[in-house]
Amino acid sequence: MFNRILKHELRNILRDKMYFFFVFFSILMILVSVFLIPYLREIESELAANILLTFFILMNSFLYGAITGFTLLDDQDDFVLLSLKITPIKVRSYILIKLVISYIFGLITTILLISLTGFLKTSGFFDILFIVLLAPIQGPILALIINAFAHNKVEGFVIMKMSGIILLAPIAALFVSNWTELLLGFLPGFWPVRIITMQLLPTTYFINSTWLYFSIGLIVNVIFGYLLFKLYAKRVNI
Secondary structure, eight states, X not given: OHHHHHHHHHHHHHHXXXXXXXXXXXXXXXXXXXXXXXXXXXXXXXXXXHHHHHHHHHHHHHHHHHHHHHHHHHHHHTTHHHHHTTSSSOHHHHHHHHHHHHHHHHHHHHHHHHHHHTTTTTSOHXXXXXXXXXXXXXXXXHHHHHHHHOSSHHHHHHHHHHTXXXXXXXXXXXXXXXXXXXXXXXXXXXXXXXXXXXXXXXXXXXXXXXXXXXXXXXXXXXXXXXXXXXXXXXXXXX
């Protein structure tokens, strides 16, 4: 079932120019970062290069979330979800697999971004693992945000643009280290960015443990995703 849905997603990406552009932009972003990040480190500063790469990591998952969000809207418009109700395939399983595919794509490209640019090369294995596992969760969450509130692609575009705060606001974690960081805690991207920040700017943080940031971030993201899924399921009656 997973393979069939994966092939269906790949066909959608190749058939639709907008989806293909999102994937192409993600690949282009990786290629650009391979040359741009070392260049910035040399002529500008390490901090500037790291901030840009952190943004790329967040943007990467955002793109795959947008693709999944819009393909789910396509499924709704084409009555795919309605048709699945009379098949052995559970509609919720179908949706969850599409969300997992979005996460896997984000996971793979996040690994490529970190490994090919030498980002955080002095950090420990588990710290890198925490970032790699947390950052791609933004993809499924964005897909659910789009589908929980949008009824068509036009509304989906508006919601996607409004959701830009999910992408940009976590960068503030680079400049906040006391209790006020809790104000950013509801943003999915805050938690991987905080772990990145702890590697780049060693100082005293509100919680001085990447294990705790990872654990809390995982719980917050799962709860957020679950609530969005419930809203989406209620809206499309599945």
